[in-house]
Amino acid sequence: MDSSIRKKILIVDDVDLNRQLLAGLLEDYYDIIEAKDGNEALLILQEKTTDISLILLDMIMPGRDGMEVLKVMNENGWINEIPVVMISSETMPDIIRLAYKLGATDFISRPFDQVVVQTRVRNTILLYDKQRRLSELVAEQILEKTRNNSLLIAVLSHIVEFRNGESGMHILHINIITHLLLRTLIKKASQYKYLEKDIDIISTASTMHDIGKISIPDTILNKPGKFTPEEFNIMKQHAMNGALILDKVSFKKDEPLLKYAYEICRWHHERWDGRGYPDGLKGDEIPISAQVVSLADVYDALTSERCYKKAFPHKKAVDMIYNNECGSFNPILLECLRDVEDELPSEFNRFTWNHQVESDFSKIYEITSKDEEHPMYSQTFRQISYEHRKCNFFESLLDGIVFEYAYNPRMLKFRPDGAKKLGIPRIIADLDNAGKYPGFVDQENWEYIQKQFYSGSPDKTTFDIDADLTIDGKRTHCQISIQQIWNKTTDGKPIPVSAYGLARPKKGMEEK
């Protein structure tokens, strides 16, 4: 962080004289932004969350008061990023206590004293800066470690693949299918709910399922024709060999990753009916991790070209699995496969290694966001800004109108091209007080759309709605696809905080 850049302080007070007093005491050292009520403050925060280093907040204001501002800052997670110092002349212990409970950092009482105000502000900003730098350091190290781990696992898994004369696609596919099947399984069968936290780990471990092939001679491994019984016996050893390799790892035996990798290596050729190898386990004796990877392995083997076979089309492969032509599987897993059948091919196309980076990132975010002592800072923001650029790029390729809807305070943002098509400004701030519907839509449609924005739930965050919009001056029947983001209020109730959307004219109806 460049200390030569002046930090910005947001002063929120309905009394002009109070704002000027504080500004007068601080403007030699900081850039001052003023808001005359809670609503204005929230609108500023929505636009410049990351720019603001500290908020001086009055408690009693007409309209949205200081408490309201603190509540919304909690809902949107801003409270972890920006220190709030109360400046109320309020002396009621209850109110002060509640403000501290809602995350206020400090309190400056009236009358204001230059030394006190300047010192509190400077100390608070320094403290937050220090914490910010520390958590940045921690996050960078975790990120590097996670990347190194994934990289090593990928290298290890690829060694086998390349000896096999295959591209890296197989292990990538296994990873995707395993992930998808597990996600479906935990939703479908409550007895597997406990796996939820391990889905990423099992998927990573799945890429190691064939490491035992390292000990199989090339001549057998790459033989195009059918195996002789002796050759098949040697080939079969790869399962146990993989498990032995992992068993020889003398450190971190309790790591879930190693535990799952062991199960998967050893038992991914077992069969539900007990006729698999190497141990002939039957039914639920086979660990669920190995069952899932086994199914993923068979599906991908069927739909890929191998040295001994051509690729079957998706439909045919699924039929063969259902008919037990390629093994025998847990009926629940077959149901899961049926459920995800339609998603599978598109999932492959969607997935790139970028997703891996994203998922590393979300893991770190998860770790650090749970740590109240060290909220996420610049590292996150930097990453988000990269993601943002990526988003912008893809958005620019989209045919349609992209928008963003914020719930509290309500605000609509468009890309410049979309705003132009609709003939409106890029940002419609403060929908609460605008008191009318925006120009690109009539009242009936606007009320309908507004209602829909509140119709999702944390379990169903994406949906489509139909509405008439005025595009390029023409009333156009559109499909609007919406993705909601949910968060929790201070008392744990789920609430939507923002929504992203894409409006496209419905085919054949543009000229309505």
Added chain:
Amino acid sequence: MTLQNFYDSIGESLDDVLNRLHKEERITKYLGLFLQDPSFNDLEKGFAENDIEKAFRAAHTLKGVASNLGFQKLSEASSALTEDLRPRAFTDNSKPLFSTVLNLYGNIVDNIRTLLA
């Protein structure tokens, strides 16, 4: 009239304010802004229109503003009125408490006008 004369004539201490805000010209500027501050008008309106919420908020604001400018007596009178109105109902005390605020405020405003004239 000097700033010192002004604080003397309203019976408050310039030194206290200077200790906190450090610069005379800064204080003079804020005294000018005090004339434009709507809190007292709002308070008057609150009483006239029987608008308890408005009256409470205005009393509360006036208390803070007055204390910042070193108007100790006005701040204390506004504080008493604030606490009287906090349950959001006018009481028998409200009117007399308001009269005290009115008198103190009138005296301060007259003196600021003389100072800035």
